[in-house]
Amino acid sequence: MSNTRIIAISGGSGSGKSLFTKTLIAEILDEGMDIRVLCEDHYYRDQTHLSMEERLQTNYDHPQAFEHELLEKHLAQLKAGETIEYPEYCFKTHTRLSQSQPITPASVIIVEGIMLLASPELLPYFDLKVFIDTPLDICLLRRINRDVQERGRSLQCISEQYENTVKPMYHKFVAPSRFTADVIVTQGGKNRIALDVLKSHIQQVLK
Numbered sequence: 001m002s003n004t005r006i007i008a009i010s011g012g013s014g015s016g017k018s019l020f021t022k023t024l025i026a027e028i029l030d031e032g033m034d035i036r037v038l039c040e041d042h043y044y045r046d047q048t049h050l051s052m053e054e055r056l057q058t059n060y061d062h063p064q065a066f067e068h069e070l071l072e073k074h075l076a077q078l079k080a081g082e083t084i085e086y087p088e089y090c091f092k093t094h095t096r097l098s099q100s101q102p103i104t105p106a107s108v109i110i111v112e113g114i115m116l117l118a119s120p121e122l123l124p125y126f127d128l129k130v131f132i133d134t135p136l137d138i139c140l141l142r143r144i145n146r147d148v149q150e151r152g153r154s155l156q157c158i159s160e161q162y163e164n165t166v167k168p169m170y171h172k173f174v175a176p177s178r179f180t181a182d183v184i185v186t187q188g189g190k191n192r193i194a195l196d197v198l199k200s201h202i203q204q205v206l207k
């Protein structure tokens with residue numbers, strides 16, 4: 001049986017999943033531990049066959065927007081001690097890139113993403129499920145800054161997407177998925193006590 005432990009970190013867009021995960025990973029790697037991180041965003045479906053206009057119509061906040069079949073396969077492979085080819089995704093073109101990156105197995109794998117806990121097919125892979133619970137207005141403010149600076153979006157495009165898909169899908173899929181979590185974290189990516197709790201859990205697992 002595999003000793004690999006998979007930790008899922010979920011929550012709304014802008015809730016602080018990436019910051020929480022990056023902080024955790026940096027501190028754990030500093031201590032020389034064996035850990036990898038996967039981001040659900042890399043598993044958005046490829047859309048190279050669609051026009052830009054069609055890509056802009058896609059609902060990126062629905063579980064079907066992700067190729068969860070591939071993520072599931074990769075989690076099974078990592079558990080089985082196999083190396084995976086981790087896809088790359090571009091938020092500016094809304095497509096998957098042609099290159100991928102090999103990721104070798106490790107004792108602990110952290111996966112972060114909005115729909116992880118809303119996807120029943122993925123739940124059996126997770127040994128620990130964490131939900132970052134941040135009020136939606138704070139998520140939106142953070143998302144505006146990030147999407148303008150890093151994802152090449154205009155304010156108009158951000159507000160239309162928020163009204164049409166991000167907000168309704170958050171209420172339909174993401175918010176209810178918190179009830180599947182083992183741990184709920186408030187205050188986003190800067191919750192020092194939650195980071196310490198997760199770190200000591202991982203240290204226990206790796207003993």
Ligand SMILES: Nc1ncnc2c1ncn2[C@@H]1O[C@H](COP(=O)(O)OP(=O)(O)O)[C@@H](O)[C@H]1O
Pocket residue numbers: 011012013014015016017018019020142143146187188189190191
């Ligand atoms: N507790 C926090 N306080 C202030 N800013 C935060 C906090 N958590 C995250 N952020 C910032 O908010 C933005 C979105 O956070 P991020 O971790 O990328 O969210 P997610 O991965 O959930 O979409 C980033 O610029 C991040 O640095």
Ligand SMILES: Nc1ccn([C@@H]2O[C@H](COP(=O)(O)O)[C@@H](O)[C@H]2O)c(=O)n1
Pocket residue numbers: 012013014041044060061090091093094095113114166
């Ligand atoms: N082509 C895409 C793909 C996704 N999005 C948005 O990204 C959000 C999820 O990523 P986080 O890092 O913020 O968790 C999701 O809410 C999608 O709306 C996009 O805008 N374009």
